[in-house]
Amino acid sequence: MNEASQNGAPAAPGAILAALAGNPNSGKTTVFNNLTGARQHVGNYPGVTVEKKEGHFRHGGRDVHVIDLPGTYSLTAYTPEEAVARNVIIEERPAVVVDIVDASNLERNLYLTTQLMELEAPLVLVLNMSDVARQRGHAIDVKRLSALFNVRIVETVGHRSEGMDQLKDAILEVAAGAAAFSPAPLHYGDDIERELAALTAVVGREGADTTTCRPRWVALKLLENDEVVRAQASARMSQPQADALMAAVRAARDRLAAKLGDDAEILIADRRYGFISGACQEAVKTTVESRHSTSDRIDMVMTHRVLSIPIFLAMMYAVFKLTFTLGEPPMGWIEALFGWLGGVVAGGWAPGSESLLKSLLVDGIIGGVGGVIVFLPNILLLFLAIAILEDSGYMARAAFIMDRFMHQLGLHGKSFIPLLIGFGCTVPAIMATRTLETRRDRLITMLVAPLISCGARLPIYALIIPAFFPAAWHARMLWIIYLIGIGLAVVCARLLGRTLFRGESTPFVMELPPYRWPTLKGIAIHMWERGQLYLRKAGTIILGVSVIMWALATFPRKQTFEHDHEAQVAAVAVLVLDDAEKGRRVAEIEQARQAEELAYTIAGRIGHALEPVLAPLGFDWRIGTGLIGAFAAKEVFVAQMGIVFALGEAGQDSTALREKLRANYTPLQAFCIMLFCLVSAPCMATIAVTRRESNSWKWALFQLGGLTALAYVLTLIVFQVGCLLGLGAR
Amino acid sequence: MKCGPTMPLTMLRPGSQARVAEVRPHGHGMVQRLASLGILRGTELSVLQGDAGGALIVRIGETRLVLGRGMAHRVFVESSVS
Known part of the structure; x- marks a missing residue:
């Protein structure tokens, strides 16, 4: 098997093209998985956000x-x-259309x-779930049904992989034209048939595009008032011809x-x-009166x-409890893994010979990507729970x-x-709006989805809440933040x-x-489809952004310092102190040097430049630089605060960073930081996916601008009112 | 079986059965969409769940559908008292 066919696209030359059609919930996906195994390729149909799944098998x-x-x-x-389904059948002309039917x-x-x-279309009809049909007391006379529809029929039980070989045989037979079946259009009764015949003649005469579909089908769709067919039919005609055709349709x-x-x-x-119903009366015998099922x-x-x-609320509680409780241990392992990786890479440089490359690898790439991957267990567990639901x-x-x-x-x-998926990650949440039928509902849901607090915002809360609020209030504060997000989503949607x-x-x-x-397989596939979006975000956007953020926080490099730190270190070295105290002082000097360096870099300068705008919200330049990081990915804010406060690597558990924060900010400011991070500028991955799913930059930029403005106004009000009420004091 | 006057599907109580008398079109394609799901003139259905204000769960043969209130308002039924 060659590489191309393994990936599903494009088809190998000489391959038979088969299309699977069927109702949702007919077991179509199971049959597809059974036919093609792991040889699948998922993409999108051009121009629309409908998933295109392709696969491959070899038979006979x-x-x-x-x-x-x-x-x-x-x-x-x-x-x-x-x-999309219609266009594929018309335009790609599959040799076989396999129609999967819930028997x-x-x-x-x-x-x-x-x-x-x-x-x-050359059809194979698959009566799937034929076991369930029998259980429910439906006895289907396959021969009779096959004759009535003039179509090849195969019986399968998808979840037990029964009937797959027969189905493969049938596909080959029908593709070869060997089967003596040619499904004919239905007869619609004399009145409709008369109009259809007349319209078919007009369609042929007026030169509508009938290269891909038959005139009778075009006439039928015109009679049904199908806008797309109407537009397509008129496209190839002159205006008078089109007018004549439409007049004929209206008259009919x-x-x-x-x-x-x-x-x-x-x-x-x-x-x-x-x-x-006529065919079913002849071919299906129902022995058991179908009443209420299990x-x-x-x-x-x-x-x-x-x-x-209450059942619903209990389910939701269980979902979140599970996500956070079971997610904790693997999060620790991943954190440890990245810490170890950083250590190994950093070990490649002898002390004193640290280069820019080391800083890029350790602080930029490993720190940045690691900070995101840490949440993978949480997110996968949430998606697992959602897949089960x-x-x-x-x-x-x-x-x-x-x-x-x-x-x-x-x-x-x-x-x-x-919106529920949004608690895990906004990116798959926005992709899940595909199930909504109208553009209006899709856009509203898409635009408010970032207000649902995603997993990536959790580390910000986890850093800040314990630093500023008494232990009894930790869980309550977290709830308040989540509820504010939900409440704002409600208000904005309205x-x-x-x-x-x-x-x-x-x-x-x-x-x-x-x-x-x-089924385990089904859940695993489902969970993975969403989880990989998050991983891909970590691998692409966050990787790139980490490098950019690192560069912003590194360049330009300060050559001459206001204080001579080296002299200070040397001065400490000669003092009569024990080694621990000396080490502490040296570290302090080193931190001061790093802070001075950062203030000089682009990130520091942007932070300073933003200060006048952010000051009314209670934010200083350091928070400003953190917010720039948060736009790349929300969780970067935590890492950025670590850098700004010159503590090097800082996970959200860093107590040293919390102490620094407590020394510099008030609880009111802390609350404002969380509020701003919750509402403001969704991360870049969200903007990108909104653009793709709404098919326009307009909505993506509206989402970005609107939410940032909302965050600014809200935080401004909260901070100013808070100060007036005297909450601004330490 | 006796047929009563027609009324919107939303008037039916859970547990009652009815036959669809008319689907009043609303926007493009709604009639066809409901037809593709099995709701068209003559369909026998029963209401499984639903109370004032929310959506309804309707049973048509082996199909269970959730119908939003807006949709259910436009499906007119004659209650069949069997």
């Missing part, structure tokens, strides 16, 4: 390249997923099948509405379901009007439970999921919904998948 001497289309219920152009929920799933038949729709009393798209949907009985409690709320089906219930609350924000329940994004929240529909035991 042939290479098969598999595209996993996004899960859809239909093939209209109203959601990006559906548009235990046949009628609803076959709706997509009828639309694939309309596209006249009007005639149907007058005669059958409904819009054409409703009539066509009716016919599709009519065909499906899933429904669980839901009686989980979504109960009263009980659901998602794969078990509870997350969809949480969206239902939270709907009423989210409604107050002008959003609906689904927006809750990205504000945005009433100003920039007017209009009612989009209609909310979502399928509730039945409860399932999550």
Whole structure:
């Protein structure tokens, strides 16, 4: 197998192209994983933020390249997923379209099948979860169904990998054109068929682009008022031709509405379901009357009007408790690992011969990246918990439970999921807004997501809270900060919904998948997909920024000092003191030298330049330099304060740094630092991902500017009011 | 089975069954979207959960859907008293 095909793209020459289509929750991903194993490649479709999964397998001497289309219920152009699925089938012309159908929920799933038949794609129909169907008392006459749909059918049980070889055989057969099946478009009844035939003729005559799709399909979509097809059809025509075609479409729709009393798209949907229920009556025997399932009985409690709320809160509490309790030991190990690494690298230089390179490697790269990787256990654990909630089906219930609350924000329940992920890391949170259907909801959720306190802000709180507040208040202060973030997200979402994004929240529909035991493999894949985003951030942005920040805090180098530190050290050396005291004094002098050096560097100068702006917030130049670091990545603030206070390496547990902070600032200032870090400028990775997901710099910069302005105003008010109330005193 | 007058889905109490009489369009594609999920004229459904103010959980055959209030307001049903 060559390298290219292992990565999934591009397909090896001569490979068969197969596309997997199917409803969400039909087990499509499991079938894809079974077919392709680990030979997968995940990317994005150009121009839209829809995931493109590709893979590869070899069977019967042939290479098969598999595209996993996004899960859809239909093939209209109203959601990006559906548009993408449709375009792949039309434009890439796969040799086989494998339609994966949940056999235990046949009628609803076959709706997509009828639309694939309309596209006249070479189909293999997969009846997945056929075991569940049998348990529920559905006996499917596969032969009969196959004849009715005129399509090759394979039965599988995805999670037990049953039927995969038969499926691979079927793919090869259909691709070779050997199978005697050619799915034909449905018959929509005489009235619609008459209009369709007439429109098909007009489409052909007016020269619409029919190189990629058949005129009948174009006519059907025009009749259904499909905007994308309408635009595409007109694009190749002259204005009069397009006008003639659209006039014909309008006339046809009007005639149907007058005669059958409904819009054409409703009539066509009716016919599709009519065909499906007719076929199912013939081919499916249901012996057990389907009543409330186990899933429904669980839901009686989980979504109960009263009980659901305490259960939900308990779940969330468990998630966070787990994340922070289990995360602590591995965090210690990683910290130790990076400390050791720094020591080993630093050991490469003899004392006294320290070079710039050593400083770059130890302080810049290892310190910077290590500071971020430390939070990986926390973040992976949170994503693990979220993956379990998602794969078990509870997350969809949480969206239902939270709907009423989210409604107050002008959003609906689904927006809750990205915000929850935001407690781990804002970057995957913003990526999770992909599940929201409209641009309005996506943008609002994306813009307020940074207000949810992410894992990277925790070290700032962890440094500051113990330094300034009594032990009894530690947990409470942390809660207050988190709640301020949530509260601000609520206010901002409402504000945005009433100003920039007017209009009612989009209609909310979502399928509730039945409860399932999550599989280890599924959870691992799910957790990793999000965790790697965080790791990639550490490997790319933070690595680069660490180097830049290091340079800013190193150059220009001060050559002549105000105090002659070396002379001072020499003076200490001749004093009559014990060695410990001498060491302490030398260290103090060294710190003073480093502080003087830092004030001279670019970072120090920027900090000084910012001082007049930051002074009303109670911040001095040292905090200013820390805030510049925080823009790179929030957690850099802690490292930066360590450098500024000339303590060298400073983790958030550094008691020496806390003492320094306590000596220099008041609790009010400390609170203002946390407030500012919480609200202000989201980190660069967030800005970058917002740009990508919103497809515009405008929103990314709006997020940056808006949140920074908000942080400034809020901190200004808190500090000034605090001072007036006399809280500014030490 | 007797058919009552039509009313929005939001008026149904949890546990009651109904047949969809009409889906009133709201914006582009909503009717088609609901159809693709199995809600269209003639669909038999029952309300599993839902109380004033929030979303509803609706059962259609083997499908369970959460319908937001805005959506549920536009689905008109005739309650079927069996």
